[in-house]
Amino acid sequence: MNYIKHGTLATLLLLSANIHASADTQKEFKQVYQAYQQAVAHKDDTQKQLLAEQAYQLGQEIYGAEHQNTLNLAANYAEAMPSKMAEERVALYKKIVTGTQKLHGEASQQLIDPLISLTEATVQLGRRSSGSEFIDSAIAIAQKKQDLLLESKINFEAAKIFFEEQRHYRKAKRYLKRTDELNSAHLPANALHRLEVDMWVAAYETGRKRHNEAIERLNNIVNVFDENLDFEHPMELFAHSRLVAAYERVGNSEAATKHCVAIAKMRPWNNNIEQTPLYRQAPIYPRRAAEFSREGFVQLEFTVTPSGFVEDILVLNPDENIGFQKPSIKALKQWRYAPKFVDGKAVPAKSTVQIDFRLND
Template sequence: MRKSTYGTVAALILCSASVFASQNTQQEFNQAYQAYQHAVESNNYTDKYELAKKAYLLGQKVYGKGQQNTLNLASNYAESMPDDRKKEQVALYREIVIATEKLYNTQSPQLIDPLLSLAKSLVESGKRSAWHTHIEHALKIAKYSEDIVLESKVNFEAAKILFTSREHYRKAKQYLKRTDEINITHLPVDSLHRLEVDMWVAAYEAGRKRHNAAIARLTNVVDVFDNNLDFEHPYELFAHSRLVVAYERTGDREAATKHCIAIAHMRPWNDNMEQTPLYRQEPKYPMRAAKMGREGSVQLEFTVTPSGFVEDIMILNPEQGKAFQNASIKALKQWRYAPKFVDGVAVPATSSVQLDFRLRR
């Protein structure tokens, strides 16, 4: 939710000039804000923080304290703060909430983003229950707005905030369940929001080792894209990749093959890059080597079959001990890959990997 809000703000800010700011201040602000946007686009987190702060301080002079553009700049500044400034971040989000209530009212939809941001910051700060009031306030606003999609999205944001903490896992599950109930009742099957929630529900089911339930959800996502949507989307790729994992964990390797091949069509093989497995098992550390404090690395070359299985494994550094070699081969045989396609046909392809055996110190 916040991303879409800030995306709108970015378009508004620079075309809003204030009669109260001098021309020099306005120009300095424009430069600072443009530099901030560039830092965001280039993932330069250090500059992003400093420039967000500068834009916020200048923005107060350009737009005036307590105005919506200034509050948007304050949100950008708060969001950019590093982890060691959580106390300062919480305080600024509180100021934004109070100012937004004053600018609108205590039940304005404009409050939802600031309330959720404050709740998120409190959870990340380790505050045990302070977040609850703010999430419930946001949910109340969404519910009484009679916008069912908004209510679903706020529940979903609440779930995502709380899933980051084991302490709040049960409450997060409740918010996710409510989101899912709203979506099933009110949203079309091809709603991207509903599909995203389906994947979160699938991840929750997989985490509880309910792999068949996860498979059902993920299959639904794939079917929706196949039957209702005529474009590729990261959700579809993600669903296929998680289906490979789910089927492998249930022992149905052949069912996983369909999704290995689907991913290969969506993400072509690149000979210049090391291939990333869709499913992998970590090798078991040889007990004798562990007791002796021995470490090692095994380099392997292998063939990825047209069905995405691993065959013809060859050790490239045979000087490594047999125990490490055998453990590596046993694990690698369970891995799955997206096969290589040439002229529309899946073909065998060679890849390689290094498996490291390191003891915790």
């Protein structure tokens, strides 16, 4: 069985079920559960919650309160609950954990996913308890099994959960550090889990304004893909994008160019849409406009050079918002883009952008 299936649809063990309910109840359950699966597929959150609750109630009649199917249905219902039901979600996940302990034992790997879900629900609830005891119990299970990859993945889930709340930042940092230590010591450099964690560590370093450390980590990711894989991967594209921004932040535009070009080779240019900048500087809001609470926008046409720089800027609405034009042009000159490729060669290309000036409410 695969663990760390956090946030996914729980699967029913229909073949092993001990069915007690009437044929009508079983038929109703089947219809409700199929409708629930369709609601999940169509991302209809309202119907998903309603049908998940109905399936859980019917499942208790069919399988009994302590059957694995019932626990899976409870997990589906807990996951479908809206934020206003945070207390109910925590209570249900605690019930799932207790039921799983009874079925599989207090050190079973089947407990890991419910414990992770309970941790997240507890953090979202925002009570004094941070949920650490639950995630630490999951980590202890992996340690007892001497499964270092599993231990790393649980620590990583913990880091992602705690990073969602600013007050848990130190705790998140600790879990991320432990994940990185386990990966560095026990996983090959080209393991996808290790690469994903490297992306998070790079983001953490960027947030701390340690841009050189982030650059080193991101370059390692790119090198792993270049040396080990003969196909393009979204993570590689993302790492190149982050490197453009990181190099620009340290004033090394020349180094950023390599990654602008690499992205262009991986992502075709589309003349029909506005190009997305790889790095952008926000324009400075004109002081007088701010003083008089004036808002506006500037529409610009420009050329993206074969190196991804911006040249030949033209204001498309020159008679409007005149005070916003100069800061718009100044900011746009610092942006970087992935250039257009034609027949395997980078070429100049035209693009447009609208820069909006809006005051905060």
